[in-house]
Amino acid sequence: MELEKRGVVAPLLVTSTFLPLVEAQAKARRVTPRVVVVPHPVGGLNEAELAERIEAAAGALLPLADEARGSA
Amino acid sequence: MSSDWDVAVVGAGVAGLTAARVAAQAGLRVVAYDRMAPGGQLVNLTALHDVPGPGEVTPSAELLGRLVAAAEAAGVTMSFAEVTRVHAGASPRLETSEGEVGAGAVVVATGLSAGRLGLPGEELLVGRGISTCAGCDGPLFRGRAVAVVGDDDWTAEEALELAEVAAAVTVLVPGRPGWSAERAARLAASGRIEVLTGATVTALRGEGVLSGVVVATSGGERELAVDGLFPYVGRRGPGALVDGVATDESGRVRTDDGVRTAVPTVFVAGDARSGAPDSVPSAEADGAAAGAAAVAALRPAAGRGLRIVDPTFGVQPAGSAAEILSGGTAEWTEVALFSNSKPNATELLRGVGERLQAHWELPEIGFASKPNASAAADKDVIDWLSQRYKMVLVAVGD
Numbered sequence: 001m002e003l004e005k006r007g008v009v010a011p012l013l014v015t016s017t018f019l020p021l022v023e024a025q026a027k028a029r030r031v032t033p034r035v036v037v038v039p040h041p042v043g044g045l046n047e048a049e050l051a052e053r054i055e056a057a058a059g060a061l062l063p064l065a066d067e068a069r070g071s072a
Numbered sequence: 073m074s075s076d077w078d079v080a081v082v083g084a085g086v087a088g089l090t091a092a093r094v095a096a097q098a099g100l101r102v103v104a105y106d107r108m109a110p111g112g113q114l115v116n117l118t119a120l121h122d123v124p125g126p127g128e129v130t131p132s133a134e135l136l137g138r139l140v141a142a143a144e145a146a147g148v149t150m151s152f153a154e155v156t157r158v159h160a161g162a163s164p165r166l167e168t169s170e171g172e173v174g175a176g177a178v179v180v181a182t183g184l185s186a187g188r189l190g191l192p193g194e195e196l197l198v199g200r201g202i203s204t205c206a207g208c209d210g211p212l213f214r215g216r217a218v219a220v221v222g223d224d225d226w227t228a229e230e231a232l233e234l235a236e237v238a239a240a241v242t243v244l245v246p247g248r249p250g251w252s253a254e255r256a257a258r259l260a261a262s263g264r265i266e267v268l269t270g271a272t273v274t275a276l277r278g279e280g281v282l283s284g285v286v287v288a289t290s291g292g293e294r295e296l297a298v299d300g301l302f303p304y305v306g307r308r309g310p311g312a313l314v315d316g317v318a319t320d321e322s323g324r325v326r327t328d329d330g331v332r333t334a335v336p337t338v339f340v341a342g343d344a345r346s347g348a349p350d351s352v353p354s355a356e357a358d359g360a361a362a363g364a365a366a367v368a369a370l371r372p373a374a375g376r377g378l379r380i381v382d383p384t385f386g387v388q389p390a391g392s393a394a395e396i397l398s399g400g401t402a403e404w405t406e407v408a409l410f411s412n413s414k415p416n417a418t419e420l421l422r423g424v425g426e427r428l429q430a431h432w433e434l435p436e437i438g439f440a441s442k443p444n445a446s447a448a449a450d451k452d453v454i455d456w457l458s459q460r461y462k463m464v465l466v467a468v469g470d
Contacts, residue, residue, distance in 0.1 A: 003410075010464045013466065019133075020133060024139075043208075058428070061428060069463075
């Protein structure tokens with residue numbers, strides 16, 4: 001969030017469980033976060049499960065990143 | 073002084089956020105300090121048992137999100153400066169990383185420091201087998217043996233969380249267990265947890281990485297081979313932070329009456345208070361009481377009638393944002409990843425980063441991390457990232 005305040009595009013990779021907290025913290029910092037949400041948890045996953053998370057996160061991140069670059 | 077507040081709350085966990093909300097709802101100008109982010113220690117605990125009621129389970133992030141949002145809605149200003157000293161007195165002053173601040177009243181709600189055994193070589197093994205966050209580091213010990221040291225409900229919860237991934241969990245209780253009967257039943261039912269009472273860790277084993285501990289019991293000393301050690305003893309209260317208030321032997325602030333210290337303008341809430349129960353409901357109750365006590369302490373000075381306040385108080389001037397803008401000058405080829413070092417966070421980031429690298433045909437992608445999720449990011453790292461990169465993908469909550 002500090003990076004966004006400094007003008008850096010900084011998408012946050014967050015699990016669904018942590019999303020409410022991250023949104024509340026962002027509001028407290030007066031920042032509108034760019035959030036990529038993946039199912040909770042990430043820790044403890046095996047290789048196949050992690051690959052699913054990567055796929056889901058990339059699917060959300062790429063259009064978000066394209067949009068940020070396109071509007072810059 | 074750079075600013076003045078009616079109430080300054082040091083620590084934005086359950087107790088601090090509640091105290092801040094209560095004081096702000098009474099119309100006072102309130103700042104809540106937390107050098108990382110609001111949330112406190114519970115950020116590190118995945119699930120809260122018996123919250124909101126017996127037998128119920130609440131994700132800690134959900135509860136904290138609600139508390140932060142409620143404080144924010146009440147008008148609390150969140151500050152991420154580090155409070156390095158509180159000078160108690162009729163007009164309390166706080167030394168912070170952003171300068172000195174005055175306040176009409178102070179609520180100390182810092183919680184406790186991380187657990188430590190006080191053994192030689194311990195600090196060198198922190199992050200190399202020693203951790204105080206099962207939710208953060210537990211998966212690193214999947215299928216391996218770990219030990220947990222402590223006697224309270226927090227210890228029990230961490231042991232239960234570790235038992236979901238570790239092959240075996242030994243809980244070393246220096247005296248007798250102080251956790252609830254409900255947690256004792258869950259520990260007993262786990263099947264992977266052994267509780268040793270009257271057990272003291274006397275030495276650490278391992279060269280560079282923890283490989284075991286020496287445990288003294290009434291039956292003598294024995295070696296216990298473990299890859300992970302989670303100490304929840306030796307936690308200190310904020311006594312060294314606050315001048316002029318009495319503390320107990322563990323540095324927790326003593327109170328004369330509930331949340332009131334001997335100094336009429338300084339209050340204490342949550343685990344920072346000597347004798348406070350180790351539970352979420354009691355931290356909330358403490359916070360509410362401390363917030364109300366701070367309001368009551370300031371009311372005679374503020375008057376009981378209508379009060380005119382500056383609605384822009386604490387809001388950064390529009391122009392000030394430009395002063396900290398340093399990103400934006402880099403090219404779109406300059407992209408990095410920033411990991412919080414939680415298990416699999418770096419792997420997830422790298423996987424997503426590879427997809428972006430291919431999508432944008434980036435020649436390379438940068439990487440930075442902070443040592444653990446419980447620590448604030450180093451300012452130098454943030455400075456470097458903001459000056460060097462156009463985009464940084466950040467792992468913050470997992």
